[in-house]
Amino acid sequence: MIxxxxxxxxxxxxxxxxxxxxxxxxxxxxxxxxKYGCGVAQCGACTVHIDGKAVRSCxxxxxxxxxxxxxxxxxxxxxxxxxxIQAWIEHQVPQCGYCQAGQIMQAISLLARISKPTDEQINxxxxxxxxxxxxxxxxxxxIHAAASRKMAEK
Amino acid sequence: MGHMxxxxxxxxxxxxxxxxxxxxxxxxxxxxxxxxxxxxxxxAVGLGPNSVTFNPWVExxxxxxxxxAQHADIGQGVGxxxxxxxxxxxxxxxxxxxxxxxxxxxxxxNTGFADxxxxxxxxxxxxxxxxxxxxxxEWLRQSGLQMTGGSSTLPDTYDKLxxxxxxxxxxxxxxxxxxxxxxxxxxxxxSGHVILPNGTKIAYVDLSADAAxxxxxLDAKPRDPSTWRMLGKPMMRLDIRDKVMGExxxxxxxxxxxMLYASVKLNPNKGQPLKSYDATKARAMPGVKKIxxxxxxxxxxATNSWYxxxxxxxxxxxxxxxxxPAEQADHWKVLESSFKPEFLGKEWRKIxxxxxxLKTGTRVEAExxxxxxxxxxxxxxxxxxxxxDKGMELWVGHQSPRFVQYVAATAIGLKxxxxxxxxxxxxxxxxxRLEYENVRVLAEIANQMKGTPVKLVFSREEDFLxxxxxxxxxxxxxxxxxxGRIVSADLQLASTAPLKGLLERSGTPSKDPDGQLAAGLWxxxxxxxxxxxxxxxxxxLSPCTTWRSVGASTSGFFTESFIDELIHAAGLDPMKARxxxxxxPHYRKLLETLAxxxxxxxxxxxxxxxxxxxxxxxxxxxxxxxxxxxxxRGIRIDKVWVAVDVGKVVDPxxxxxxxxGGVIWGLGHAINCELTYAKGxxxxxxxxxxxxxxxxxxxVIEVRGLENDPKVRGVGEPPVPPAAPALANAIFAATGKRIxxxxxxxxxxxx
Numbered sequence: 091m092i093x094x095x096x097x098x099x100x101x102x103x104x105x106x107x108x109x110x111x112x113x114x115x116x117x118x119x120x121x122x123x124x125k126y127g128c129g130v131a132q133c134g135a136c137t138v139h140i141d142g143k144a145v146r147s148c149x150x151x152x153x154x155x156x157x158x159x160x161x162x163x164x165x166x167x168x169x170x171x172x173x174x175i176q177a178w179i180e181h182q183v184p185q186c187g188y189c190q191a192g193q194i195m196q197a198i199s200l201l202a203r204i205s206k207p208t209d210e211q212i213n214x215x216x217x218x219x220x221x222x223x224x225x226x227x228x229x230x231x232x233i234h235a236a237a238s239r240k241m242a243e244k
Numbered sequence: 245m246g247h248m249x250x251x252x253x254x255x256x257x258x259x260x261x262x263x264x265x266x267x268x269x270x271x272x273x274x275x276x277x278x279x280x281x282x283x284x285x286x287x288a289v290g291l292g293p294n295s296v297t298f299n300p301w302v303e304x305x306x307x308x309x310x311x312x313a314q315h316a317d318i319g320q321g322v323g324x325x326x327x328x329x330x331x332x333x334x335x336x337x338x339x340x341x342x343x344x345x346x347x348x349x350x351x352x353x354n355t356g357f358a359d360x361x362x363x364x365x366x367x368x369x370x371x372x373x374x375x376x377x378x379x380x381x382e383w384l385r386q387s388g389l390q391m392t393g394g395s396s397t398l399p400d401t402y403d404k405l406x407x408x409x410x411x412x413x414x415x416x417x418x419x420x421x422x423x424x425x426x427x428x429x430x431x432x433x434x435s436g437h438v439i440l441p442n443g444t445k446i447a448y449v450d451l452s453a454d455a456a457x458x459x460x461x462l463d464a465k466p467r468d469p470s471t472w473r474m475l476g477k478p479m480m481r482l483d484i485r486d487k488v489m490g491e492x493x494x495x496x497x498x499x500x501x502x503m504l505y506a507s508v509k510l511n512p513n514k515g516q517p518l519k520s521y522d523a524t525k526a527r528a529m530p531g532v533k534k535i536x537x538x539x540x541x542x543x544x545x546a547t548n549s550w551y552x553x554x555x556x557x558x559x560x561x562x563x564x565x566x567x568x569p570a571e572q573a574d575h576w577k578v579l580e581s582s583f584k585p586e587f588l589g590k591e592w593r594k595i596x597x598x599x600x601x602l603k604t605g606t607r608v609e610a611e612x613x614x615x616x617x618x619x620x621x622x623x624x625x626x627x628x629x630x631x632x633d634k635g636m637e638l639w640v641g642h643q644s645p646r647f648v649q650y651v652a653a654t655a656i657g658l659k660x661x662x663x664x665x666x667x668x669x670x671x672x673x674x675x676x677r678l679e680y681e682n683v684r685v686l687a688e689i690a691n692q693m694k695g696t697p698v699k700l701v702f703s704r705e706e707d708f709l710x711x712x713x714x715x716x717x718x719x720x721x722x723x724x725x726x727x728g729r730i731v732s733a734d735l736q737l738a739s740t741a742p743l744k745g746l747l748e749r750s751g752t753p754s755k756d757p758d759g760q761l762a763a764g765l766w767x768x769x770x771x772x773x774x775x776x777x778x779x780x781x782x783x784x785l786s787p788c789t790t791w792r793s794v795g796a797s798t799s800g801f802f803t804e805s806f807i808d809e810l811i812h813a814a815g816l817d818p819m820k821a822r823x824x825x826x827x828x829p830h831y832r833k834l835l836e837t838l839a840x841x842x843x844x845x846x847x848x849x850x851x852x853x854x855x856x857x858x859x860x861x862x863x864x865x866x867x868x869x870x871x872x873x874x875x876x877r878g879i880r881i882d883k884v885w886v887a888v889d890v891g892k893v894v895d896p897x898x899x900x901x902x903x904x905g906g907v908i909w910g911l912g913h914a915i916n917c918e919l920t921y922a923k924g925x926x927x928x929x930x931x932x933x934x935x936x937x938x939x940x941x942x943x944v945i946e947v948r949g950l951e952n953d954p955k956v957r958g959v960g961e962p963p964v965p966p967a968a969p970a971l972a973n974a975i976f977a978a979t980g981k982r983i984x985x986x987x988x989x990x991x992x993x994x995x
Binding site for chain 2: 105106109110113116117118120122123125126127128129130132133135162163164169175178179182183184185186187188189190191194212213214216217219220221222223224225226227228229230
């Protein structure tokens with residue numbers, strides 16, 4: 091049994107330690123916001139936070155996540171009021187929506203490090219997150235809006 | 245092209261309303277009498293007590309109102325705009341109804357294909373063209389073709405869903421009139437209620453039993469757009485919140501009690517069988533329950549998807565070789581030798597005397613190429629299947645529900661009506677979910693696992709290997725210019741046939757030339773005195789299928805790059821010349837709007853460049869300007885301006901998102917994507933080899949929607965075709981280098 095904390099709840103799973111966190115979340119724990127897109131850290135759809143840092147869950151072996159705290163989109167604090175979530179809704183970012191949980195988790199991580207990112211900084215941090223529908227203009231706008239909203243809240 | 249006659253807007257509106265009323269509602273009669281039948285209202289089947297359905301799109305029970313999204317939602321917003329068109333007429337607010345996807349039924353045949361299937365260019369509104377479209381509409385009605393595609397979400401349903409909502413509203417009012425004894429004229433509706441003159445409100449759900457007892461009011465008319473509450477105004481897509489909150493369940497997220505997981509390894513020589521395999525290693529791997537042999541490969545059944553994928557990867561397979569050339573170079577050779585009479589698809593259009601025209605003035609000739617490209621929506625192919633003694637139930641996101649029934653049934657010896665299909669929200673498609681790789685394989689697997697629900701997920705690598713690609717094509721265009729104008733254009737291309745291939749795999753083969761090879765080739769709206777457009781259909785190459793914007797994705801690049809070469813040879817300005825040559829008044833207006841939006845002052849030069857391109861596809865004229873800068877790190881795309889005329893912008897925010905997405909799709913794949921074959925299999929098996937656009941390359945994209953077209957047009961695909969030629973033309977303006985082959989990064993670097 092491997093024990094970890096997901097969205098504040100202690101969970102135990104009986105799988106091989108090489109199994110990626112992504113598949114543990116999806117198939118063992120039925121937490122589905124993190125998506126399988128490429129399996130090789132090329133698309134970012136599986137992005138979650140481990141101990142507060144954005145990581146590709148398809149590359150994180152569950153054996154190495156043992157004892158750590160995982161947060162998925164489902165488990166964000168005060169989710170409804172989260173400035174990034176609100177900006178994403180206001181800008182109607184998604185088309186198909188499949189990549190968006192990963193985009194949002196990456197954007198939250200970006201804004202935690204850089205409170206008011208430039209376009210260049212957004213490019214650097216968000217370019218690992220693929221969107222096949224092409225919602226990039228809205229992702230960019232929503233990140234700027236969320237940054238302004240966070241500033242205003244302070 | 246001067247022969248085109250415009251049917252007046254008034255005449256069209258009349259004709260279209262008559263068509264929508266007759267087709268959508270003629271067959272149903274009284275709701276109570278609507279017996280379940282193959283061509284009846286599918287909602288009448290299994291309708292609960294005291295419930296009513298007025299037509300295939302509206303169902304009201306004492307508990308809830310359900311509106312049907314007729315098309316598949318592949319990210320384009322069907323699950324929102326289609327129910328909202330009904331809700332607009334019914335005076336329902338978001339939150340007052342549930343949305344369900346349509347079941348397989350001929351009642352949901354796609355009227356929106358009528359124009360695309362008739363052999364007339366979109367701008368031709370002559371009586372002969374309209375008559376041909378009426379005939380193709382009748383064919384669609386009889387065939388019951390239920391398919392999402394061809395940018396038909398709005399063209400198909402703009403009239404019929406608003407009429408469906410109006411019929412529901414007026415019938416509910418009639419039921420309330422009967423109950424209250426008050427004349428219908430004195431009743432109104434608001435927010436899910438019929439309102440009596442004294443202010444008393446009767447909820448629609450409380451009228452369902454009464455409404456079931458009276459005949460529906462079939463002559464109800466949709467309201468004038470000037471009275472719309474939601475449509476035509478910035479509105480929130482119904483699916484946005486759930487998608488942002490991570491709560492929306494895609495097909496791949498579903499889970500059933502007692503479910504097992506499957507993954508597959510299939511013959512990468514597309515369409516060929518498995519010869520033998522060795523699963524010794526896989527059998528001993530964690531979580532593995534079973535190894536199954538299927539027609540063209542092997543499947544592993546395991547306790548989760550990852551165990552299944554790892555184990556299937558460990559199976560050694562021997563494959564039957566491909567029937568198409570094993571190596572990419574030979575695919576190109578076949579295309580090169582396909583410009584011959586025996587491969588003629590069709591001479592689609594002929595104006596003037598092309599041979600004489602080509603001899604006049606200065607000759608321009610150029611060859612263009614477009615490679616195979618993959619669809620690769622981010623949600624990989626998947627599905628859940630359950631076979632029992634009665635038949636098969638399957639949960640999968642697909643664009644052609646009735647063909648899914650046919651393909652699954654054929655795979656395991658059932659009848660199509662034994663297949664119960666539940667359509668799912670999908671993580672994109674771009675044409676991928678018109679094909680059946682996952683459906684056929686899932687049927688075979690579930691059939692060997694009778695009684696157990698099985699969830700199949702393709703690995704990304706397998707999805708790439710089995711992706712039936714966009715057509716590959718070569719164009720050999722010739723033309724001439726004289727005294728500052730274009731005299732002739734002889735456009736010829738050899739290509740694989742995307743639509744024909746899809747229809748054949750759908751069980752409805754066609755012997756006609758592939759109409760998608762005319763798209764972007766014959767619908768050229770410039771005043772060129774001598775013109776010819778011809779397609780050749782290459783034989784024996786990779787199977788191909790429809791990829792966002794289909795034929796126009798390649799021909800649009802060829803045609804608009806070549807027109808640009810002719811304009812340059814004639815010494816003209818690329819924008820001004822297109823405006824001057826444009827023969828359709830509202831298309832000319834579109835180009836003028838684009839020139840104004842982009843403040844066009846010429847193609848620039850000295851390291852900066854602007855290119856323009858104009859393509860009509862699926863009836864939607866779209867023009868784009870791309871601006872680039874040549875930097876020391878390569879070409880940087882600075883900005884794109886897009887003007888699109890859709891007749892009516894129904895969902896403005898989503899409209900902008902779709903247009904921007906289409907431009908990004910067109911640019912990204914033109915810059916860096918191709919599939920190449922080696923040993924019969926494609927060599928690109930993940931996004932690092934087939935990347936398209938990422939955010940760092942994404943320019944600012946300014947969008948303008950125009951409403952001058954006499955018909956309501958779709959916008960999912962039309963922004964794609966002009967993107968590649970506008971970019972290539974901009975690169976030429978900046979650098980003097982003509983890029984005549986996609987992907988462009990083989991010839992120039994990009995930032």
